Amino acid sequence: MAKTNEKNINGKNPTAEDLAKKQREISVAEFFEKNRHLLGFDNPRKALLTTVKEAVDNSLDACEESRILPEIAVEIIEMSENRFKVIIEDNGPGIVKNQIPKIFAKLLYGSKFHRLRQSRGQQGIGISAAVMFAQLTTGRPAKILSKTSAEKPAHYMELHLNTQTNTPEVLIDEEKEWNKEHGTRIELDIEGNYTKGSQSVDEYLRQTAIINPHATIIYTNPKAEQFIYARATDQLPKEPLEIKPHPYGLELGILAKMLKNTESRTLQSFLTTDLSRVGPGTAKEICDNALIDPKRKPQELTIQDAEKLINAIRKTKIMAPTTDCLSPIGAELIEKSLKKEINAEFYVAISRPIFVYRGNPFQIEIGLAYGGNQSKENPVSLLRFANRGPIALSAGRMCNN
Ligand SMILES: Nc1ncnc2c1ncn2[C@@H]1O[C@H](COP(=O)(O)OP(=O)(O)O)[C@@H](O)[C@H]1O
């Protein structure tokens, strides 16, 4: 059925001026409120998984960065049908008071987005998306308790996210006793769906425990079953280093922005200091291929020059990215973890060679356990991890189904 257009006050079809009255900025939060599938909240099952995943990933990242052996407790309580209380508590460094509202109740606020270093969260959407989802589905505020040292009191806050302005609203802000040296505890009430099986929270936490053998994870699911994944090693994973962008991963817009903002005085020094794997010889070759004088000031280069550089980079042979930014677990530890968590007859694990995608290094690690008391129909557990995150369950947003 054809719908007639709205007429303007003169009874005519709307003009560009009429339409202009309806055109306005869309707040990020409002956008994601309507497009929550982009954040990993497209159905109730995924919403529960994403909420747990965002919080647990943050706990693991924060502990790793502060060189703390993680101890994480996850509890999911079924409050009524399709309604869950999700509690995640860690012994991480804690969060300073002023940051708590922004981290949990402002979208697009984070510390990992601008860094080129392996971590679980990357987008800076993370945990605040879970807070917003909780608020949308149950109206309940996020309850956060955090403590940064034994000498300081813990801070307790209840927060709402104002989706029109994308700013936090603090409902409660008080000091609390917490018999813990440091850490963070998050409580969210969400609408969700708890299932068992391959895309479940149970499975995500089991795999996370296996690939993070330095972490202890204590998990109580909505059926009140408790799983204790005790750490298999006291060795913290090697600290991944930050790396500079590899030339092969550069896109035109990114290169143009880097050229504008660099402190390097010449193109030659920009190429060798702001990018990884470019020595003086390679830099000169790139400039030669682009027909641009290496002594030119980066800030003065045009977008056409940047395009020439991108094309020249493609023609130049450049060493693969360093892998210092990766911190694989290693086959030996994966096998050890598997043996601890799965009763099987045969175990094997491997770390595949590193490969590069869009200039970023990746490493796939695989663990397999066969037989034993696993189910007769499917006696195989096959776990795959990319840069230490479970693959089937990774990429919480965008490409997970
Ligand atoms: N449990 C936690 N302990 C300490 N710091 C945390 C914790 N959760 C979040 N943070 C801090 O808040 C930031 C924002 O988290 P998040 O919104 O998930 O984005 P991202 O993880 O992509 O940075 C993190 O980068 C980290 O600095």
Ligand SMILES: [Mg+2]
């Ligand atoms: Mg995160």
